[in-house]
Amino acid sequence: MKIINLDHISANPILPEIKDVMIKAIQQDYANPSSQHKSGEQAAEALVKARKSVAKLINCAVEKEIVFTSGGTESINHAIKGVALANADKGKHIITSNIEHNAVIRSIRRLKSAGYKVTSISVDNQCRVNPQDVADAICDETILVSIMHSNNETGTIQPIEEIGKLTKEKKVIFHTDAVDSVGIVPIDVQKLGVDLLSFASNTFYGPAGVGGLYIRRGSRVFPLLDGGVQEHNKRAGAENLIGIIGMGKAAQLARQDMDKRLAHVKEIKEKILKQLPDYIDEYIINTHPEYSLPSLLSISLKYIEGESVMLMLDDENIAVSTRSACATGSLRASHVLMSLGLNHADAQGTLVISFGVDNTKEDVDRFLTALKNAVTTLRDISPLYNKRNSSG
Amino acid sequence: MYNETVMDHFRNPRNVGVLEDADGVGEVGNPICGDMMTVYLKIKDDCIKDIRFQTFGCGSAIAVSSMLTEIAKGKSLNDAKNITNMDVAEALEGLPTNKLHCSNLGADALQLAIKDYEDKKAGITKPAPIRVEKHEHTHGDKCYCPYCDIEISENVTFCEACQSNLEEHHH
Incomplete structure (x- = not known):
């Protein structure tokens, strides 16, 4: 694959x-x-x-x-x-x-x-x-x-x-x-x-x-x-x-391909943002809607931890990055996400998706499907998700 | 990063879930630390008849939880009390150094669940466990900076090594 x-x-x-x-x-x-x-x-x-x-x-x-x-x-x-x-x-x-x-x-x-x-x-x-x-x-x-x-x-x-x-x-x-x-x-x-x-x-x-x-x-x-x-x-x-x-x-x-490359990554970003709600719920987009790199999306997935999601996506041959505490080799939640006012749990559940010239629309479909599976599996295991359900 | 045994327990965690009529429940960690685990026990004749867990955490935290339940299942309470964090890490054939803290989670949660059972049996009633947003050193060993993992002394409010403020975390 x-x-x-x-x-x-x-x-x-x-x-x-x-x-x-x-x-x-x-x-x-x-x-x-x-x-x-x-x-x-x-x-x-x-x-x-x-x-x-x-x-x-x-x-x-x-x-x-x-x-x-x-x-x-x-x-x-x-x-x-x-x-x-x-x-x-x-x-x-x-x-x-x-x-x-x-x-x-x-x-x-x-x-x-x-x-x-x-x-x-x-x-x-x-x-x-x-x-x-x-x-x-x-x-x-x-x-x-x-x-x-x-x-x-x-x-x-x-x-x-x-x-x-x-x-x-x-x-x-x-x-x-x-x-x-x-x-x-x-x-x-x-x-x-x-x-x-x-x-x-x-x-x-x-x-x-x-x-x-x-x-x-x-x-x-x-x-x-x-x-x-x-x-x-x-x-x-x-x-x-x-x-x-x-x-x-x-x-x-x-310089020569800038416009073409920009249009390509913008299209991918828009596709992910548009289709994401069809695959998962309860997430936060940390990327600025207007002033941001067109090639990057930061998503905080509630009730789960980022490294676990990253490992599950890796099993599906999809490489993403995480700024969760564990992935950086320390327990530290990202100083960037904390300064945005995210709570610790949400900061820990953050994935950084960054795309480029080699990505296709099919890549996005495969990513979203794999993401949905990972999120579902990990929320089933999560005591935070469990509490959220029992508290209403 | 992780060995095959760890990855196997991460991919196929054993004994996941909640026991609604649990005899003992133990909960450790919080999202500030990066990991959180709840252990549910069903006890019969002073033996762990059934055990389940739920974990919020990284790959290593999930693998530790899964392995812990495998080790504890079927054991007498006396034997289960002797399960240490090292036992879990060894059964997983090792964890990366910066993930060893995750192994603390498992045995700690188990010991709390056993204590919960024994307290209930002895008629000691206490309010339902609530999540504590404070770092608790239930494992009673050394204390580490939550941000850079360097050993620090208890009750410091500032980590000299990474210059992080620990007040929020570490009362």
């Missing part, structure tokens, strides 16, 4: 055209782009070509503003720690939100233990930050605002453009973690008004282990890695050229 991938948020397959380009690059035995001999120059040309392609994807006019990294996590660490270290003489106050990815949370936590002060903004019950809260939190000491573009658990998209206007006005550096957005939805760094933006190649079907950080010219940011002068002195270490070439191709395809 074909494996249905409804877990694109965790990993994406590398598209065949991208694989081909990467295999060709491996066979060419590229040299170090910093070398001045012929093969080095050939490698440098490939690097420039990839950088141009990636810059175009986020409408960055000056391609030197793109720094290639080892992925989203490095980009985020670079942005946050780099800004904090470079601007410590101006102040030590950082503003973020309650729903960030661990790469942001833990980078900021590290800075907190080094004496930085942090304001973490709450979201409303639809997972959105109110830009006014950011404005209110900015003080003379504020050097950085870091708010994610889209949330990896609920898919909710934040009002980045509005926040960008505020930070520009107050002359505070603004970073956005756009790892789950770039290549999926149109991103325009000029329109968003951000100073730094983190993204990753695998989000748009490129290889994992390579990503990018947009750094607006003139922003004060220290490198995370010190060493050679690669990446215009912003990121030391010989480039992962094969990965970067793959990312360049992925960016080109993402």
Whole structure:
């Protein structure tokens, strides 16, 4: 039975055209782009070509503003720690939100233990930050605002453009973690008004282990890695050229096919939302109806726990993700779902369904049938469902 | 992630359900901890004649519940009292380290159900069990942070390791 991938948020397959380009690059035995001999120059040309392609994807006019990294996590660490270290003489106050990815949370936590002060903004019950809260939190000491573009658990998209206007006005550096957005939805760094933006190649079907950080010219940011002068002195270490070439191709395809891909995932999302009530009852949709990734749905299934559902779907060769406590290796209910105001039981019963170019309408039918079976079986076992029945 | 024995008990849980005329009922856990289990006992001649369970929880919690009922079924109450969490985990041929806490659920619920039976028999009446939204250390062993699973001391309101606030959870 074909494996249905409804877990694109965790990993994406590398598209065949991208694989081909990467295999060709491996066979060419590229040299170090910093070398001045012929093969080095050939490698440098490939690097420039990839950088141009990636810059175009986020409408960055000056391609030197793109720094290639080892992925989203490095980009985020670079942005946050780099800004904090470079601007410590101006102040030590950082503003973020309650729903960030661990790469942001833990980078900021590290800075907190080094004496930085942090304001973490709450979201409303639809997972959105109110830009006014950011404005209110900015003080003379504020050097950085870091708010994610889209949330990896609920898919909710934040009002980045509005926040960008505020930070520009107050002359505070603004970073956005756009790892789950770039290549999926149109991103325009000029329109968003951000100073730094983190993204990753695998989000748009490129290889994992390579990503990018947009750094607006003139922003004060220290490198995370010190060493050679690669990446215009912003990121030391010989480039992962094969990965970067793959990312360049992925960016080109993402830009070219963006409308087609968006229409496809929107259709799948609408089909799931429309048909879900025919299959199950008593669930909560955590994804914002308007401001959200078209490729992701977060569903909290009442009275049951997410990992059990995930395992049952896996038995039917359907891959989904769960943000329930157990699946993350700790007992912790997702901090994102808790900040939406979900109760613990509902947060534990949450599935994240994320789809992509390889999914079909038939996949949705198979998923909904399997989901119904899993939910029925698990509710039969659940003492919470039992109580709910006996109490009325 | 799980071995075949665990997956077998997860896929085909034994003794699922409710005994309407149960002689003893034990309930442990709550959704804050991630798992919740209710055990129902039917006792005859001081032996567990029938046992059923209901569980809200992950794959491991369901497998633990199922295995527990298999081990306990037919045992004398004295023997059943000696069933430990480790017995259940061993019968399942091991659980992932971060899931070992789930095995606590099973034996705890069984011990509470036996106590409920003995209390009733001794004429000790108590109100019907209600779900307690507090973390209870019925297993009497070490205490772990509910968020990062690091060992913590009782009554702390803050986990140093993951910087989580435990007040809501941990009075």
